Amino acid sequence: MADELGYQLSPLKTWGVLSDEAHETNPALAWPQSVDVFDQMRREDSQVGSVLRAVTLPIRGAKWSIDPAGAAPEVVDLVATDLGLQIKGEKPSAPLRTKDKFSWGEHLRMALLELPFGHSFFEQVYRVEGSHVRLRKLAWRPPRSISKIDVAPDGGLIAIEQHSPTGKDIRIPVDRLVAYVNDREGANWAGQSLLRTAYKNWLLKDRMLRAQALTVERNGLGVPVYTGAPVPDKATPEERDRWLNSEREAGLKLAKGFRAGEAAGASLPPGATLDLKGVSGRLPATDEPIRYHDEQIARAVLAHFLNLGTETGSWALGSTFANFFTDSLNAVAQHIAEITQQHVVEDLVDLNWGSSVPAPRLVFEPIGSEHPVTAEAIKALIECGALTPDGSLEAYMRTVHGLPVRDSTAPDTEDSSKPEEAA
Incomplete structure (x- = not known):
């Protein structure tokens, strides 16, 4: 050739x-x-x-x-x-x-x-x-x-x-x-x-998860804002500058070190305030894009059913x-x-x-081809002659349905029907 x-x-x-x-x-x-x-x-x-x-x-x-x-x-x-x-x-x-x-x-x-x-x-x-x-x-x-x-x-x-x-x-x-x-x-x-094919969705989802965590960390509690105490009335210009610098440094240190907790608190001089400022307006929504990318990752391997029951369909499509x-x-x-x-x-x-x-x-054995083993199915197979009841079938049915193992000392069904022979 x-x-x-x-x-x-x-x-x-x-x-x-x-x-x-x-x-x-x-x-x-x-x-x-x-x-x-x-x-x-x-x-x-x-x-x-x-x-x-x-x-x-x-x-x-x-x-x-x-x-x-x-x-x-x-x-x-x-x-x-x-x-x-x-x-x-x-x-x-x-x-x-x-x-x-x-x-x-x-x-x-x-x-x-x-x-x-x-x-x-x-x-x-x-x-x-x-x-x-x-x-x-x-x-x-x-x-x-x-x-x-x-x-x-x-x-x-x-x-x-x-x-x-x-x-x-x-x-x-x-x-x-x-x-x-x-x-x-x-x-x-x-x-x-x-x-x-799922790489792009994974990459964008990973970035959104990081941004979401950062958003919660920075804005979940609010941003501490310190307002200093007013300058004393009879302060000289030099004293006024020292007062403002002192309040600014002390306030910045207090705001940076503020943490939420059971024992959290702050001590302020008269006239000073400490407020927790939230975000004005609406934060960008990240839940929907993250959910979308999850759906696309599942779709890449034809596993659409992993998304059913959330917001992408019902279990009837499963x-x-x-x-x-x-x-x-x-x-x-x-x-x-x-x-x-x-x-x-x-x-x-x-x-x-x-x-x-x-x-x-x-x-x-092909995946998805198994039929459920029920008592009704076994009965139908026996009645049509496709299956013959024997000891192996009985042991299997006892195992499937969680029944106790048959007592080996008990008499067989045929013998129990004739008490005089069993005796």
């Missing part, structure tokens, strides 16, 4: 070309400076933290499993064991040990950091046990530790480099990497943060907004599943059995 004629990244890899690949017009958000900015957004702003949790927690709470998909039982068992996941369609079983084992839940949490940072890289670490290569861990490589992302002209990832205290950067080739990149376009392996939101969550979860399938599951199968052996698939 013919080689590629075009390119995604210029063969001349200058800093300008690498920077322009992200099409970022704000210097503060150009990689790697963007890592610190987006980290500050997610740590300091309550609305940003709320929308990120709204996106990540449902994905982390989804039911992930390994679908055999026609693979050999030995292959399915090794992949499920190494990833710490249950096999779809089989009875759940707890692992014998969790120490020094790969944790899928922790890996998923770190992989979802691609959303705020734009990318999340992991290094594959294996160990040999008997005749098999086992997955020991997927070691996270923090975004702020990455000094360079090496990309080929065709847009493929070659390697990443990390800062090293010894002076020579650590290079990790692509065959050791698992790269989760959000909204990658072409050769931009730094990705795009989910918070990029189901409509939730459908768009859950669809977006399922798309993100599918993206995670595809990257893990290609660069973790299939790599693990290739190392042990070769590329010609079928590999199982990493799947998840």
